[in-house]
Amino acid sequence: MQPRNMSMSGVVDLAAVKAAQEAKAKAEQARAQTAREGGAGAISPADLVIDVDEAGFERDVLQRSAEVPVVIDFWAEWCQPCKQLSPVLERLAVEYNGRFLLAKIDVDANQMLMQQFGIQGIPAVFAVVAGQALPLFQGAAGEAQIRQTLDQLVQVAEQRFGLTGLAVDPEAEPGGGAQPSPERPAGPYDALLEAAVQALDSGDLSGAVQAYKNVLSEDPGNEEAKLGLAQAELLQRVQGVDPQRVRREAAEKPADVQAQIAAADLDLVGGHVEDAFGRLIETVGRTVGDDRDTVRMRLLELFEVVGPEDPRVIAARRALARALF
Secondary structure, three states, rough: OOOOOOOOOOOHHHHHHHHHHHHHHHHHOOOHHHHHHHOOOOOOHHEEEEOOOHHHHHHHHHHHHOOOOOEEEOOOOOOOHHHHHHHHHHHHHHHOOOEEEEEEEOOOOOOOHHOOOOOOOOOOOOEEEOEEEEEEEEEOOOOHHHHHHHHHHHHHHHHHHOOOOOOOOOHHHHOOOOOOOOOOOOOOOOOHHHHHHHHOOOOHHHHHHHHHHHOOOHOOOOOHHHHEEEEHHHHHHHOOOOOOHHHHHHOOOOHHHHHHHHHHHHHHHOOOOHHHHHHHHHHOOOHHHHHHHHHHHHHHHHHHOOOOOHHHHHHHHHHHHHHHH
């Protein structure tokens, strides 16, 4: 698997939805296995920073990203800003104590990876979470900005993918170091959430929808269930539709609310997030009454699929507010 096949900008498709669920399940299994082994598997702080090349990319980045967020530092020996940024990232990797893994890639020796990630200049920093890549920042950045970005990455990785990081051996930490994060206890709805994951794996979208609804009936604020339900319902809506017919009807009937909603669903599943949001915001602007409310509610559902912290959602919320008021 090469990075060109991954979602470079938060593409929402069946693989991405299942990746989030599968990564969470794998993370839970890994934590359970570690607990059964009495905490075995802890790594040294020195192992939190690794050099990666094209041959080891799948093993060291893609596969590891199912356990822990992997931050990629694209650098070169001749790059002066890289020499300022890289030591900061390395120090923070140790300070964050296993909540992310830092992979360093020399672009001179790995031109193919540089091209596949579409990098125009270095330093460039990406993250890979559950097999999906997203850009973090390019060029020199202050430590405060880097910390803020890493904090957001760690939060999203844990909340949406269940990745709580790697256990670090405190005995190997210079000066004693911080203790590894305690094991997260199993939640009361883990069995129901696991049932939803299994339903998605088997292609039973109706079963997945019902499983998430079962959780929400007992715990309406469960964020994982809300996200999973929004994703499963989206996939259920587009299952079996004729994309050409849907897009033709949307083009021929710009005032048809249902036609625009159906096309927006396809846009989002295909990874065209801004197109999906823009289509529905434009439709909100030219509708009134119940039609407007129907479009607005679908747009809010699509926000749930992408995630409230996504910058495209934040921008679309502002645009929606302007269209409404």
